[in-house]
Amino acid sequence: MTSSATERAALVAELRRCGPDAPTLCAGWSARDLAAHLVVRERRPDAALGLVLPPVAGHAERVRAGLASRPFADLVDLVASGPPRLSPFALPGVDRAVNTGEHFVHAEDLRRAGDEPAPPRDLPAEVRRALWAGLRGRAVLLYRRSPVGVVLETPEGRVVARRAPEGAGTVVLRGDVGEVLLHSFGREAVARVEVEGSPEDVRALAGVDRAV
Incomplete structure (x- = not known):
């Protein structure tokens, strides 16, 4: 398949x-x-x-x-x-x-909806590669409105989704490719992602509209 x-x-x-x-x-x-x-x-x-x-x-x-x-x-x-x-x-x-x-x-x-969300699935390698390719290709578009820099890191690779504007910091989103993808599509409430950055920058990113 x-x-x-x-x-x-x-x-x-x-x-x-x-x-x-x-x-x-x-x-x-x-x-x-x-x-x-x-x-x-x-x-x-x-x-x-x-x-x-x-x-x-x-x-x-x-x-x-x-x-x-x-x-x-x-x-x-x-x-x-x-x-x-x-x-x-x-x-x-x-x-x-x-x-x-x-x-x-x-x-x-x-x-992951409801009171008892299911845990992440163990994804096949081919699915992980395809998710990473799609995420890498759309990262700049998804985070284009961010007022801070954004870097996405997964075991499959690293991509700069948004370079920090002058005077702003950078937030790093780190985790399994599926979890980072969920965060990128606005599902941060359920995405198991490590978020690294100053509290101010993290808050600024949280309010960003990522609609395509």
């Missing part, structure tokens, strides 16, 4: 285990909402643009809400079957670079 297929299988297993009403780390979303989001992302390019373009976000949300009304099992089956052949997400390079991280983060959105 490819890294993205491995993580898609993990995500689908979590959706089926949790059921439609399970909480997630995505504010206001249940597992049903998350499944509908995943279907929109891969199967409705007209609406998927709303995930990154605010002017069409309303259309995206209407499409997602409509899909969420379908039987949960049908939604999960669509997630499991993957993107249609002509979808950009079906391209092998895009699949590995983008889908591996997307599936990993959303599987953890289910696993």
Whole structure:
């Protein structure tokens, strides 16, 4: 299995285990909402643009809400079957670079929600490499709004996500690649990451919007 297929299988297993009403780390979303989001992302390019373009976000949300009304099992089956052949997400390079991280983060959105979050998984080496490649490639974009410098360190490598502006310090985020990725995607409340830096710089980073 490819890294993205491995993580898609993990995500689908979590959706089926949790059921439609399970909480997630995505504010206001249940597992049903998350499944509908995943279907929109891969199967409705007209609406998927709303995930990154605010002017069409309303259309995206209407499409997602409509899909969420379908039987949960049908939604999960669509997630499991993957993107249609002509979808950009079906391209092998895009699949590995983008889908591996997307599936990993959303599987953890289910696993770590609620009062008793699950511990980190032991990830296969291929998945770890794909997560690191995706994180390294998007680090600058994710932390572009940071008022302080940001360095990401994992066993797979080190990347400067943001050089410290004049007069600012640098925060180092250190941990397993999956944990650093979760922090980078705004899941710092559950990410098991060592944060190194002055209290002022750490607080400044905590308030940064990392939306793409």
